[in-house]
Amino acid sequence: MRPHTAVAITLAATLAVVGASAAPAAENPQPDLEVSRNGETITIRTALATDEGGGSVKLFFSSATPTCEEVLASMRSLAAGEVSFELTRTTWGDGSTQWMAYYAGNTEPPPEGTEIEVDRIDPTQGATSTGRIEARLRGFKEGDELRVAGIFEAIGCGGE
Numbered sequence: 001m002r003p004h005t006a007v008a009i010t011l012a013a014t015l016a017v018v019g020a021s022a023a024p025a026a027e028n029p030q031p032d033l034e035v036s037r038n039g040e041t042i043t044i045r046t047a048l049a050t051d052e053g054g055g056s057v058k059l060f061f062s063s064a065t066p067t068c069e070e071v072l073a074s075m076r077s078l079a080a081g082e083v084s085f086e087l088t089r090t091t092w093g094d095g096s097t098q099w100m101a102y103y104a105g106n107t108e109p110p111p112e113g114t115e116i117e118v119d120r121i122d123p124t125q126g127a128t129s130t131g132r133i134e135a136r137l138r139g140f141k142e143g144d145e146l147r148v149a150g151i152f153e154a155i156g157c158g159g160e
Contacts (some may be wrong), residue, residue: 027045027046027065028045028046028153028154028155029043029044029045030044030045030061030152030153032150032151032152033061033133033148033149033150033152034147034148034149034150035061035083035146035147035148035149036147037083037144037145037146038145042083042146043063044062044063045062045063045064045065046060046062046064046065046066047059047061047062047154047155048068048155048156048157049127049129049155049156049157050068050071050123050156050157050158050159051123051124051158051159051160052088052159052160053159053160054090054160055091055092055093056089056090056091057088057089057121057123058086058087058123059086059088059089059121059152059154060084060154061084061085061086061148061152061154062082062084063082063083064078064079064082064084066079068125068155068158071157072157072158083146084103085101085102085104085137085146085148086101086102087099087100087102087110087116087133087135088100089116089121099116101114101135103137103139103146104139104141104146105139105140106137106138106139106140110135110137111135111136111137111138113134113135113136114133114134114135114136115132115133115134116132116133116135117131117132119131122156123156123158124156124158125156125157125158126155126156127155127156128154128155128156129152129154129156130151130152130154131151132150132151132152133148133149133150133152134148135147135148135149136148
């Protein structure tokens with residue numbers, strides 16, 4: 001695992017993707033990541049990184065505590081009252097990158113003004129990914145907005 005210099009959304013970073021495994025992850029609270037939905041504070045209890053294959057790595061954040069196995073499954077049910085969001089970075093063959101954001105049924109490039117800085121991103125089981133996020137994510141329903149600001153530390157789950 002090589003540490004990476006902080007990168008902006010448009011800057012490529014090298015990914016270390018090793019092996020796939022679905023071992024469970026422990027609860028991983030994010031005290032330095034402030035999240036609110038329509039003004040209501042959301043406590044993020046889990047932050048995970050997964051290898052999505054094809055040069056893509058997903059950062060997954062949730063107010064619940066799903067395991068790596070659940071997050072890696074093709075489908076999963078949300079826990080009662082769960083709020084979650086995902087940021088997926090794809091690295092293309094030419095080294096360029098693209099981020100996509102998923103929140104509450106809506107997938108889109110992160111809205112203008114979003115900052116995603118990654119110090120290190122490694123989805124390998126048990127590895128740590130760190131960085132900073134400043135974003136306003138829009139849900140599928142009109143007026144549903146999630147604000148995210150702060151530093152994260154995600155645990156690697158493996159994956160594809």
